[in-house]
Amino acid sequence: MARFLIRRILQGIVVLWLITVAVFGLFFVVPNDVARTLAGRQATPETIALIQHRLGLDQPVWKQYLDFVWRALHGDLGYDYYHQVPVTHIIAQALPITLSLAIGASIIWLVLGVFNGVLSATHPRSLEDRGLTAFSLFFYSMPPFLLGILLLYVFYYQLTLRGVTWFPAGGYVPFAQDPTAWFQHMVLPWITLALLLAATYTRLTRASMLDVLGEDYIRTARSKGITERRVIYRHGLRAALTPVVTQFGIDLGQLVGGAVVTETVFSLPGLGNTAVDAITRQDLPVIIGIVLVASAAVVIANIVVDVAYAALDPRVRLH
């Protein structure tokens, strides 16, 4: 187990390193005009050169990269080009917002998806099954911005017109500052994201559960005289959850990199929103910082999934 973890962590570090190389490479393939933008319209070539020098952009790319790696190893991801704010600070501001969004939404979609999936699987081809399938596919095929805007229209606009100001239009309030306001700001983004993803989980749980319910050990469980409920949850769902956990890890890992559309619709200054801003401004240190966090999240999620796998299925041994 320890050896497995160490190997996976080393692999993850290699992946992260390759990603920094790729992002650096891509950034310098396209001509960048950060210095020109910063210097303003009437800037002289001297001013631009000065700014380039100050940002280190006049150095050879390999030198810039080595500088970046050296500082990164010391926990310094540099400063953004425009306001000289430390990138670590920007990430520290945005990450809790994205985490709030991702974790809250994931709890909702997991409960919703798994519960609906079990219901569908235990009543295949019934009215419930078809209804739940239609329900989940409806939201699955809906573009996230549309669902977000619809929710805003109903819960913010229409309710506010009627004097109910429970749901704000967007923005973020830290949990530590005001838990109620935090919840109010997060609830619509959570529902948006959860409804989009719940469909996958409903279908996945249903398929996995139908497979498992056909297994011999389910027949054995029934032959023991336990309740059908126990057969379904303790025997069926226990075994059917494995693929769901895998998918969950992957989805959650990806979401930590930022749910761009949802964050934009609800004006949440999370990682996704920050990344989009940084990309439009060609703010390399910020881009790299966020990409690193996002990749690390995916790498960690994968390791956690593998460990969870071994915890769920005693036949899996980690070497």
Next chain:
Amino acid sequence: MALLEVEDLRVSFDTPDGVVRAVRGLSFTLAAGSTLGLVGESGSGKSVAVQTITRLTRGADVGGRVVLDGVDLLTANEEELREVRGARIGMIFQDPLSSLHPYHRIGWQIEEIIRAHEDIGRAAARARAADLLGLVGIPRPETRVDDYPHQFSGGMRQRVMIAMAMALSPEVLIADEPTTALDVTVQAQVLDVMRRLQEEFGTAIIMVTHDLGVIAELADDVVVMYAGAAMERAPRRELFYRYHHPYTEGLLTSLPLRGEASGRLRPIPGSPPSLIAVPPGCPFAPRCQYAFERCSITPPLAAVLADPRHQSACWLPADRPRQESAEEAA
């Protein structure tokens, strides 16, 4: 009086290809403490028939009666059925690996059946589980209760299944091809364990198998099934020495004999009929070397032979001659 009576059991499944009539009017009785062998080739409906006894065949249309101690299990409600399953009728299945839950410890799985029927604590149930594992011959039972099914060999897994099925010393044990997935040497050990527990608990066994060797070892009475119906029923010795039905004859003569290794196997020509469109008359008639016109028109009744416990669903005369080699096989 019989402990378990199966009367005119009919089981069919509605499939996209048509209605599969897996069991077509099967009747037998099981006396307390005795062993009934249910023999037949794959697809003869024997597994479906015994799994229907505790209504494990979900999605099937079931008719007839299955009476345990005066109660018809086919009309029992969920709760009555739950009390019978595991406690009064234990079951073991063909493949012990897939029949045990891969994610739960052996001890947990045995405790579960005990605690489903008795009001006892975890620790007590666990001790019982360990005792049971010892009883079926698993070494170091008090540590092995914490192992998972994949940590056992095939024969040991089947012992675990037996321990679980016998946990509440049921009156009936249904063994659905319990040795088919096992090595020959292990088969004998598993049968030994079953025989030993049967003597200890006085359990009646329904042994489903396609292996006449298993029947010869264990069964008191034998029912030979073909195409979802009983062809012949008789006490074991009667069946092996004085069989009547040509299908039974075919089964016995197709056995490879010890000491005749170089001889050719003698299969029954042809294959069983489709259970979607079962021909009128005797289902075995198309493959039967003795068949005559009547056989394919009218299904034969179960004729009672010289021994009143011996019945054969065949139009041939009761005193028909039998093939010599089949008797040697027995």
